[in-house]
Amino acid sequence: MTTEPTPAITVVAAIIRGEDGRICLSKRPDNKHQGGRWEFPGGKVEGGEQLSDALARELHEELGMVDSLSSPFITIAHQYPDLHVTLHFRDVTAWQGSPVGREGQQVEWFTLEQLPGLTFPAANQPVVTAITLPPLLAIAPDAFSLEQLLDGIALLDPSRTGLYLRSWSHYPARDMVLEACAARGLKVWLRADSPQGLAGGIPAGVFGLHLPGRVLADCDSRPDFGGVVSAACHDQQALDKAVSLGLDSVLLSPVNPTATHPDQPALGWEKAGQWATGLPLACYMLGGVGPEDISRAREHGAVGVAGIRAFWS
Numbered sequence: 001m002t003t004e005p006t007p008a009i010t011v012v013a014a015i016i017r018g019e020d021g022r023i024c025l026s027k028r029p030d031n032k033h034q035g036g037r038w039e040f041p042g043g044k045v046e047g048g049e050q051l052s053d054a055l056a057r058e059l060h061e062e063l064g065m066v067d068s069l070s071s072p073f074i075t076i077a078h079q080y081p082d083l084h085v086t087l088h089f090r091d092v093t094a095w096q097g098s099p100v101g102r103e104g105q106q107v108e109w110f111t112l113e114q115l116p117g118l119t120f121p122a123a124n125q126p127v128v129t130a131i132t133l134p135p136l137l138a139i140a141p142d143a144f145s146l147e148q149l150l151d152g153i154a155l156l157d158p159s160r161t162g163l164y165l166r167s168w169s170h171y172p173a174r175d176m177v178l179e180a181c182a183a184r185g186l187k188v189w190l191r192a193d194s195p196q197g198l199a200g201g202i203p204a205g206v207f208g209l210h211l212p213g214r215v216l217a218d219c220d221s222r223p224d225f226g227g228v229v230s231a232a233c234h235d236q237q238a239l240d241k242a243v244s245l246g247l248d249s250v251l252l253s254p255v256n257p258t259a260t261h262p263d264q265p266a267l268g269w270e271k272a273g274q275w276a277t278g279l280p281l282a283c284y285m286l287g288g289v290g291p292e293d294i295s296r297a298r299e300h301g302a303v304g305v306a307g308i309r310a311f312w313s
Contacts, residue, residue, distance in 0.1 A: 008084040012055045013042035013124075015073055015131055016092045016099065018109055023131065024099050026062065026120070027106040038118045039097070040089060040127065041107075048222030051088050059092070063099040063107065068092055072298040074130055076119050076143075077278035078123035085123050086278065089130075093135070129228060129248045130282040130303050134162040134187060135294050137284050142167045146176070150205035152312050164189040164210060169198065178203060195219040207295065210251070213238055221244050230284075234264075237277055247281055251306050254287025260308075 006286035016024035019204055025038045037039065043058040052070050059065040070090040077086050101107040110118065113130045140149055149168070156163065168177060169190040181188045182205055193199060195218050197209055208228040211219065216231040216238055222245045223229055230249040235241045242250050252275060257266045266287065267275070276283040281301040289297065292311030297305045 138311035258286025277301035
């Protein structure tokens, strides 16, 4: 008996951010696939069409937006029971006109805090978390003094940069560092020391919990933490484990050779991009990269870049 292949489509979808930070969504008609759910506006890519052109066309047809410009965000591949979808999500950086439902669909603006309470097609879910992530993730240097770290925190831009405390996650002055981060509005990740998280619990206000490779390997399920959970991934096995646990993001490394780990082979941008593209989670590129590599990272499927030396003034 011959099995019919599952239909496959390529879709481009828009992350439209208002000046107040709200996100523009449209509601799928009830009679369509995944009908009645909110989605990031967009549509099918036609044969031979560039992604940016396809999105501009769809936004004009659906929402009346003109002269739309966009850049890569992340790409997700998702298998529904009856359809395989590859979704290229793009940040809309400029447009003319106010989005309205030209095809009768409901169009609304939502704050980031409202998004988790909405119902999305399953393929859109990873993006709901990804758009809350800062594009830059600065890792606190082990060699900094407390004074140096607090001075550095004062210079980080909370609208673009998050902070992973790594070894500072268990430092006696951790609470003082967390207070400084809260005052700046910085999103903070702490390092888990076991599959259960942190000994003594995770302090209130922490945005993310990060699993080192050894902790990820010992995990049988996603840690019981209500925020973002990420993991360090240096190989395909670790990446597969992070996906199977339903984690939100990974730090993929090393992309380039680094002075701290000169004996560890670098993935290179091409291989790192192959690993990152299509995953149901967000990737940060780590290892020999800096803030100036954000566009290149997004062209290779990542949501952002992470690092130590290049991220501190």
